[in-house]
């Protein structure tokens with residue numbers, strides 16, 4: 246039975262072209278700034294995003310946390326959406342590494358507007374910790390891969406800058422966002438002071454993320470990366486795969502989005518599954534399985550026994566992510582297996598009896 250892995254786009258394996266480029270990569274010691282392939286990757290990324298400079302980092306988490314640290318000082322607040330990755334899935338690193346306090350706001354489908362953020366800004370009084378940073382996420386992972394409209398981002402950044410507050414973009418999947426709203430990543434990144442983008446998700450590289458910003462910001466970021474143990478040596482072998490991810494893989498993300506819609510519309514027809522397929526904009530589908538009578542973990546466990554891997558997010562929500570290593574046929578097959586599994590669902594079964 247073919248295993249269909251829909252847990253995340255992080256499970257993608259490097260393409261044959263990436264492996265070849267990795268084997269051939271010219272390398273040097275990147276801690277001395279002497280790895281030509283890393284330097285090329287950083288220069289290309291800066292060009293593509295139209296930022297002054299870029300830095301290759303081991304993971305999205307480290308990239309985000311370096312940015313939080315460079316933008317803030319201990320004792321400041323950081324405004325984040327309540328389902329954001331930085332707040333939920335990064336091991337409280339913003340508190341541990343940067344000594345900052347999250348102040349969370351709620352977005353609609355993960356998208357926050359300026360009035361909501363403005364209300365959360367710290368008033369200028371002596372007993373309140375000042376706001377040091379605002380973080381946005383595009384696409385928004387836990388809200389189901391939703392796209393932050395470019396006008397919303399521009400407005401938030403412009404108003405925040407008037408108040409002297411920098412804005413960071415967790416753009417782990419910003420290439421998916423760009424494809425979905427037919428803009429360039431440079432346009433989406435333009436209003437932000439810093440951007441983190443992952444090469445190891447839908448773009449298929451085995452490891453690595455980039456952070457982008459002004460030259461001065463990236464110089465500071467390089468020091469923080471070293472402090473966190475993220476200084477890497479002959480890492481051109483990874484940057485070589487990253488270059489292919491950056492140059493060649495964005496063009497095919499549209500296929501992942503089509504597969505996600507195929508899955509979403511198929512799932513919406515199945516009994517016991519709640520989702521609005523019209524809301525699926527990119528490669529992430531989130532489904533509520535409460536009406537089956539199973540928890541998310543039970544549902545995922547049943548599917549696993551049939552060779553379909555999905556992620557359980559909340560008590561009754563599961564996430565399915567499409568990517569390079571699952572085909573349209575795999576998605577259709579996953580739907581068939583999910584339909585079969587649902588025949589065993591306790592609540593649906595007793596409702597029929």
Ligand code: TLP
Nearest residue numbers: 253255304305306307330334386415417
């Ligand atoms: N997301 C992973 C898990 O951690 C949930 C996934 O499978 O989606 N920002 C966003 C928006 C992310 O989705 C992720 C990873 C990161 C940052 C962190 O990247 P890594 O895993 O490279 O540290």
